[in-house]
Amino acid sequence: MSVLATPHEAQAGAAGGKARALAQLQSVHRIPAWIALKPGACPPTADPDDLYVPEAVWAEVAAALPTLGTPLYAVRSSALDEDGAEHSFAGQLASYLNVPPTEVRARIADVWRSGLSGHSLAYRRERGLAPATPPGVIVQAMVPADQAGVAFSADPVTGERDVTVISAVPGLGEALVSGELTGATYHVQGERVTGTDALLRREDVMAVARLARTCEAHFGAPQDIEWALHAGELYLLQSRPITTLRAFEPRTWWDNSNIVESYSGVTTPLTFSFARRAYANVYRRFVRLLGVPDADIRAHARVFDGMIGLVGGRVYYNLTHWYVALALLPGFRVNRRFMETMMGVAEGMPADLHVQSTRGRAQDALYLARTVGGLLGAYRRLPRMREEFLARLNRVLAPADPPLHQRTLGGLAAHYRELESELLDRWDAPLVNDFFAMIFYGVLKTLCVKWLDDPHGTRQNDLITATGQMVSAEPARLIADLARLTPPELRPTLEVGTPEQIQVAVRTVPALRAAADAYLARFGDRTLDELKLESTTLTDDETPLWRSVASLARHGEPAHGAETKRDHAEADALARLSPLRRAVFRWVLREARARVRDRENLRLERTRAFGRARTLLRAAGQHLADAGVLDRADDVFYLDVEDVLGFAEGTGSTRDLGGLARVRRAEFERHALAPAPPRRFATRGAVGLSPTEVAASARPPAEGPVRAGLGCSPGVLRGPVRVVRDPRTANIHEPTILVAERTDPGWILILPMARALIVERGSLLSHSAIVARELGIPAVVAVDDLMDWLQDGDEVELDGASGTVRLLRRANEEG
Known part of the structure; x- marks a missing residue:
């Protein structure tokens, strides 16, 4: 060779x-x-x-x-x-x-x-x-050069892309590259040439500039070339990218604050492609409801299509796009705070992210009137909108006939399109309700601070505790019912048995089996990482459910007195207000409770929709595996949704889905082994080529025995903590203070054993905060570096009103 x-x-x-x-x-x-x-x-x-x-x-x-x-x-x-x-x-x-x-x-x-x-x-x-x-x-x-040098097709100092910079010396260019000679410098912008001396003729300068730009056009990126002139002939010696230009490219900011509750860790291409399309369509529809003209929405198509991104296999908010979308609404400086609250973004807009409305005062006032009108109309229509949404959802998600696993690949694609057009593209009611939950919660907080002299700004949490009719708390009640139906002799099997042993044991108690089937019919898709299509659900494996039932059956459910706390807080508040303020306060409180309750309840409907998509796309994966297109059915998770639909509908760009899945599976396995990007970071230029840039935190590192977070459910409690990283493998033998990085609806399996909750991520309206209030357990969220700070057995005191957590004693210290 x-x-x-x-x-x-x-x-x-x-x-x-x-x-x-x-x-x-x-x-x-x-x-x-x-x-x-x-x-x-x-x-x-x-x-x-x-x-x-x-x-x-x-x-x-x-x-x-x-x-x-x-x-x-x-x-x-x-x-x-x-x-x-x-x-x-x-x-x-x-x-x-x-x-x-x-x-x-x-x-x-x-x-x-x-x-x-x-x-x-x-x-x-x-x-x-x-x-x-x-x-x-x-x-x-x-080349025995008469003149030689280097040329940059973009200015490497200013980053200007329309300026070509040329440096030249007599003879060989090595003296210039080594720094031995400074050489003559020329700047070319269009037909305009500025230079330091007459070493090169104008036509030679223009020829070198054209050559640099030709190389840039060929490679599709600014180039740094070496050139030589000999006997009037121009030679190209080498060409390479200008690696310093990225410093002049705009930053894109990424943040995974609240979204980590839904998409933690590495997320497969199937889930990301499904979620990205959902976010794009939902927020297009949302700003349209608020009066943003269709022309503005179309002009920002790229922004809406990129509300979330996938970096290192992990899902992040594209903060740059979120703020640009928010600037389409009037009063950007005010409404951006609402959006940050909704997203749980604690650090606010990055200092170097310059986003502002392009409208003048008069036009902004017109837009404000249109938005207020849109808000009032949406608020008035919300009850009907919710009813129509639920009716549409129940119709589309009715038991499939024929069952999904019996349908052809084309039939599955057709059902997905129905799911998309009837639900995913028309997610009005949940989004509008979320918006008003944020508004009424914020107004209630303001009234508590101003009218009730609330020093911590957390009294509203006492008032919306245990509102009732909240579906997120229902699994806890049903699990307690299952625990009461469990005979003592079954507990050891449920605690340590294999899935097969558990199934055999449960079938010996028909009432227990029937109650479990009813639970799974309602909440079988409510599992850890329930919005990730690749997640294993309780319908796939009941074991986590029975482990939770066994713990509760052995130790009993802690009593929290949530309703009593709520009633006392409400009576005290109303007693301190004048009749007029009392009427206003009651209305705001009623709406805040209703909107927060519906926010959680509509999340279950989202879970149902995602569950149907999961079942449908898994069935498609099985079809493709049976046909030999995929190596195995779960390879479908390494395809985009459009890869699957395109294969079925004849619009795909490749038929080798197996090869595509193999390449992506290998890549995502590498993502899983690599360190996760930071919570917030920036990229420059092309995201796939850019290393992450982490901004210095505005908050100093926490030190000492006290950490501050967000108090989101009142109560003061002292005791040892249990640090849980995966609730599926956590065997909790007695009620305890749970410590977690984040929670999602799948954590409800162990929350009945929680005396209190401390969470590193989250916001006042995140799932962990809402469920803690409904269960009546003290909770603090958004505690920086919590998982590195506390260990199993550490004794702490938390205050769910002020948001403080005090470390009293390390587990390895004597009392």
């Missing part, structure tokens, strides 16, 4: 980055003749000083040298990752000019050694690159 790369091999990158660029530009402009040694031509060695060019390798190179047509050569490095968009390796690897034929062999070995030098190894370490290997080597005909 030849050690010299063919043109096709060079274009494919077999001889490194520099050779790849030259091969791709061969047809674009005049390039001095060259040959390239593949990196594999270098013999293996433990000591770079022992490197040499083997006879067989040198024989092939020596035979090719005469074809280059010059008596002198340039010998340059061409590492596999050199001259890329991320790393240029400028100055790290050796290059030699004016090399006679007798010295080419030695210079090749020198280039190999430079790839293994100490500074090259340090460069790779600092940038997290793969371990060093000897680079490829280019041997190129030497």
Whole structure:
């Protein structure tokens, strides 16, 4: 096998980055003749000083040298990752000019050694690159340049994309690159040329500028080129991306505050594609309901299509797009606070994210009137909107006839389109209700502060505790019913038995089995990570349910007195108000309770819709596996929704779904092993090429025994904590203070055993806060670095009103 790369091999990158660029530009402009040694031509060695060019390798190179047509050569490095968009390796690897034929062999070995030098190894370490290997080597005909230099197709100092910057010196360009000479500098913008002297004629400057822009157009990115002029002919010596321009590209900000409750950890392509489309359609419809004109919505299509993103396999809010969408509404400075509350974004808008309305005062006033009208209309229609939504949902989610697993792939695709058009594209009632839940909760909080002299701003939590009719708390009641139906002799099997042993045991008590079936019919899709289509539900595996039942049967349900707390708080509040204020307060309180209650209840309907989509798409995966298209049915989770539908409907871009799933599965397995990106970070330019930038937190790191979060359910409690990372594997043997990074509806299986709840993530309207209030247990959310701070058995005191958590004693300390 030849050690010299063919043109096709060079274009494919077999001889490194520099050779790849030259091969791709061969047809674009005049390039001095060259040959390239593949990196594999270098013999293996433990000591770079022992490197040499083997006879067989040198024989092939020596035979090719005469074809280059010059008596002198340039010998340059061409590492596999050199001259890329991320790393240029400028100055790290050796290059030699004016090399006679007798010295080419030695210079090749020198280039190999430079790839293994100490500074090259340090460069790779600092940038997290793969371990060093000897680079490829280019041997190129030497151009006896009259003038030479470098050119940037965009200004590397200001970032201006329409300015070409040229630097030139007499003779070879090496004196410029090494810094030996400063050279003449020219800036070209359109036909305008400014320069420091007359080293180059105007036509030569324009020719070099055109060449730089041609290289940029060819590669689709700004380029840094080296060039040479000889006898009036312009030569291109090399071209590589300008790696410093990213600093001038705009930032995109990402935050996973509240969304981590729904999409924690690595999320598969199927779930993300489903969720991204849902977010886009829902928020388009929402701003339309608030009076934003269709023309504005269409003009911001990219914004709505990118409300969430997938970075490192994890779902994040695209904060930049959220704030741009919010600026479509009038009164941006005010309404942005409401949105931040709804999202649970604690840090607010990043300082360098400059988003503002483009409307003048008069136009903004007109928009405000339209929005207020839209809000009042939506509020008036909300009861009917909710009824119509539930009727539509119940019709679409009625038991499938024929059952989904009996339908053809085309039939499944048709049902998905119905689900999409009737529900996912018409999610009006839940979103409008969420908006008014946020408004009435905020107004209630304001009234408590101003009219009831609430120093902590948390008294509203006492008032909306245990509102009743909240479906999120119903599983806890039903699990307690199952615990009462469980005979003592079944408890050991439910606590430690296998799924098969549990099924056999439960069937011996018909009433218990019937009650469990009723629970699963209603809440079988309500599981950990219930909005992730790849999640295992209780319908798939009942074991987590029976573990919870066993714990409750053995220890009993803690008594919380939630209703008593609520009644006392309400009576005290009303007694302190005048008749007029009392009437206003009662109305706001009634609406806050109703909207927060419906917010949680409509979340169950969302769970049902996602559950139907999960069942449908799993059935599609089984069809594709049975047909040999996928290796196995669960490979469907590594496809986009449109991949599946396109295959069924004839609109897909590939029929090799199995190959696509294999590639993506491998990628997402790597995501699962990699550290998660931070809670909030920024990227510059193309997200896939950009490293994350983490802004310095405005809040200093917490120190000492007291941490502050958001008090969201009143009560003061002292006791040991139980840190739970996965409720499916948590065996809780007695009521305790639960500590978690975040919760979702799947945590209801262990919340009946909670005396109190402390959560690292979340907001006042997050699921954990609402359910804690409904169960009447003290709760604090948004406690920074909680999971690193507390350990199993640590004794704490939490105040669910003030939001403070005090560490009293470490588990390993004597009392």
